[in-house]
Each structure stands twice: as C-alpha cells, then as structure tokens.
C-alpha cells in the first residue's frame with residue numbers, strides 16, 4: 001500500500017550537525033546549549049547519539065530524582081494512562097487527593113495546590129501573599145539577592161538577579177531584594193506594604209548557599225512579629241535532596257527550637273515529578289483556605305498522570321531509603337570533593353552544599369581559562385563533559401552536582417576520578 005503521508009527523513013546516527021541545525025532553524029535561541037545531543041539514559045548514565053557514555057551528575061538540574069528511564073516511572077505512566085490521563089479540576093480523582101495527603105504528611109498541617117512547574121508554583125505563592133495582605137493594603141514580597149524563582153514575569157521580578165530581569169521592564173511591582181542570610185537587612189527592609197518573605201532554603205542558581213539555622217529561626221520570629229507569611233522556595237533544594245524532605249528540616253537538625261520551625265508556604269517542582277512536569281505549593285493550615293473557589297487554577301495542574309508519577313517517586317524514595325542515600329552518598333561525595341580542593345587549591349577554592357546538592361567554587365585565576373569568552377564555570381563543565389561527566393555551571397565560578405537520589409558510591413568514585421582528571425589538568 002502506498003504511504004499517504006511521507007515519512008520524515010530518518011535521523012542518522014552520529015548526525016549531530018543535522019539535529020543542531022533543526023534547533024538553529026526552528027527553536028527560539030533562548031538557551032545557551034552545550035554541544036551535546038543526548039539520546040537515552042539508564043539510572044545515572046546517559047548516552048549521546050554518537051554512543052558516548054556520560055555519568056549524569058547534573059540530574060537535569062535536580063529533576064531526575066530516580067535517574068533516567070526508571071522502570072517505576074514507566075510503569076506508573078503506563079498503568080495510570082490506561083485509566084485516566086487527564087480530567088479537569090472541576091472533578092475529584094484519587095491520585096491528586098493521595099498526593100496532597102502524602103505531601104501534607106511530609107510537611108505539616110495544611111493543604112496543597114498543584115501546578116506544572118516551579119515558576120508556576122511560586123506564582124501561586126505570590127497570589128497567596130497578595131490575598132493574605134489584601135484587606136490591609138499589603139502586597140509586597142521581600143526576597144533575597146542571588147535568589148532564583150523562575151522565568152515568568154512575576155518570578156523574574158521576585159528573582160534577586162539583575163541579568164534575569166534585563167530587557168523585560170517594566171517589572172511586576174511589589175518585589176524587593178535584600179542580602180541573603182542577613183537578618184538585620186531583612187528587618188530593615190520591611191515596610192507597611194510588606195505581606196511576605198520568600199527565600200530558598202539553599203540558594204541553587206545563586207551558587208549552592210544554604211541558609212544558616214539562625215537566619216531561618218530569625219525569619220520565623222520576624223514574620224510572627226510583623227504578621228508576614230514566611231514562604232520557602234523548595235523547588236531545587238527540596239524533595240529529599242538534602243537527606244530530609246525539605247532543606248530547612250536538614251539545616252535545623254539538632255538546633256534548639258529547630259523542630260518547631262515551619263514556614264507558611266512551600267513551593268515544589270523539579271524532583272517532585274522526576275522529569276514529568278508537575279509543581280505544587282503547600283500552605284500552612286491557618287491560611288490553607290485563603291485561595292477560595294475561583295481564585296486560582298490551571299488546566300493541567302494535579303492531573304491523574306502527573307500525580308500518579310509523583311506518588312510512585314515518593315513510594316520508591318521511601319522503599320529504597322533514598323533520603324538516607326542522599327545524605328550518606330552525598331557526604332561521601334562531598335568528602336571526595338573536599339580532598340580535591342585540598343590537593344588542588346589553585347583550581348578548586350571551596351566545596352559547598354549538603355546531600356545531593358553540592359558545588360565546587362573554582363579559583364578566580366585559573367591560567368588555562370585566561371582570556372575572554374565563556375565563564376570559568378562553563379569552561380570547566382565543558383572539560384567534564386569531554387571526560388564523560390555531566391554537571392551544571394552557575395554564576396561565573398561555580399559548578400553544581402545535582403544527581404539522582406539513587407546515585408551510588410561506585411558511581412561517585414568514578415565521577416570523582418573524572419573530576420580529578422580535569423582538575424589536575426588545570427593545576428599545572
């Protein structure tokens with residue numbers, strides 16, 4: 001039988017140039033992409049279309065919680081898609097109710113709203129803050145310098161980095177930024193219009209900078225005194241990446257009064273769906289009904305398919321004790337990186353982070369990187385790629401490792417060898 005529709009031309013193996021030219025001609029060039037065309041993965045390994053294998057220590061920027069092509073996600077997708085892929089939020093369905101229940105039990109008394117991304121989850125928190133302050137004419141949200149909260153108009157207004165706002169003025173009003181981990185600066189910034197404070201428990205794009213316990217406890221007290229909502233962006237640092245469900249739980253471990261700390265709202269995404277796009281925010285009980293019927297919504301948020309995947313990920317994390325793995329394998333990895341920093345102080349200046357959210361800060365004047373062009377972070381990352389390891393650069397000097405929560409020790413050992421080979425080659 002004659003084909004009615006012509007077959008698209010086959011993508012020939014090794015045809016890196018052809019795929020890149022499809023992007024150049026047809027995809028908006030809003031990303032600076034690496035020269036890699038990826039094909040398939042398994043766990044923490046990924047292959048490009050030329051057949052070269054890499055260890056993936058970038059995890060899709062803290063997304064692929066269970067690694068690539070995890071059978072549990074495949075099964076959840078197949079099983080749920082045979083029943084229901086989507087229904088409108090005009091109706092009830094079991095997966096959304098169960099996922100909300102699971103998140104509430106991991107955080108504390110409150111309720112959840114489901115969105116499709118981190119920026120959208122934060123948008124929900126901004127609307128919550130405005131609703132909360134509305135009757136008193138309060139609307140302002142104070143955030144931290146070097147923060148990152150997403151790429152929508154309100155999220156770039158919330159983000160404390162000029163480069164992300166540039167060219168998109170006028171900014172959505174009602175956001176101001178103060179230095180991170182500086183309680184006095186936050187105190188001084190509060191105005192009669194302030195309704196909420198939003199911070200990341202560990203700044204991710206800012207360079208893997210954890211909040212100090214004193215900062216978290218101090219912000220809680222400040223928000224109670226001034227009747228402000230304390231909102232936390234857990235999109236990157238949440239979902240067991242630190243060894244606890246939320247980063248503040250890890251940061252405040254063993255700190256007097258730490259077990260009583262709880263924010264008023266938390267945004268989630270990234271590892272929540274392990275690669276399936278889903279976001280969420282949790283809001284603490286006294287404020288859980290502020291967003292009443294008709295005030296907020298999204299077509300796809302909390303779909304049966306997305307919630308079934310998120311539930312499966314939580315089940316696997318629990319069954320395979322991946323929070324403990326993130327903590328222990330992360331500590332092993334960090335110790336290895338610290339040894340490299342000691343051995344090659346001219347290349348690696350500091351090591352930061354906790355669990356599976358780690359970073360190295362490169363020394364400022366690595367001679368091999370002299371001259372203009374790309375940042376040291378990008379150039380170091382390119383060398384890692386060539387040596388067979390994926391990582392995520394940020395700022396100008398920082399290279400992040402945000403691997404799958406089920407990364408194992410053997411993979412860390414292999415990864416450390418690759419990182420050492422690149423570091424040693426720059427030390428000369």
Ligand SMILES: *Cc1c(COP(=O)(O)O)cnc(C)c1O
Nearest residue numbers: 117118119148149150204235236
């Ligand atoms: C990635 C990220 C976001 C934005 O999430 P998207 O899903 O890309 O919209 C927001 N906040 C933090 C801390 C992030 O790391």
